[in-house]
Amino acid sequence: AWLDALRRVGSHYVPAIADARLxxxxxxxxxxxxxxxxxxxxVLGIEGLWVAAGHGPWGISTGxxxxxxxxxxxxGRAARDPxxxxLDVGRFGPPP
Known part of the structure; x- marks a missing residue:
């Protein structure tokens, strides 16, 4: 039932979804x-490692x-919102 609803709503935006093979x-x-x-x-101490995780069930809306x-x-862009x-990765302390 939920898959049918997803196809119906999704095909409004991407028509090919309606007939796509699952x-x-x-x-x-x-x-x-x-x-x-x-x-x-x-991640502090690991050059080049960036994280965006832990959103739980809200990831689809907050991601x-x-x-x-x-x-x-x-x-390095000036962010509209810092x-x-x-939400800082290091708020729980250094990695083990």
Whole structure:
């Protein structure tokens, strides 16, 4: 039932979805951080490692905003919104 609803709504935006052959279905874990807030930013001490994770079930709605914040940080652009300390990757302390 939910797949039919998804096809119906999706085909409004991408008409080919209505008749697309389904190759498989998967379920995935939706990892969430210990405090329920996503982890966004560079990992201290590991040059070039950037993270946007831990969004839990809200990733589909908050992921695009996280991606914009992260892209601005990676590219050194002046972000419209800086990454808040509440989302900082290092807020739980150094990696083990």
């Amino acid at each position: 190759l498989g279905m998967r379920r995935c874990a939706r990892p969430v951080s210990h405090d329920g807030r996503p982890l966004i930013g560079g 695009p905003g996280s991606a914009r914040l992260l892209a601005d940080a990676i590219l 990454i808040p300390a509440a």
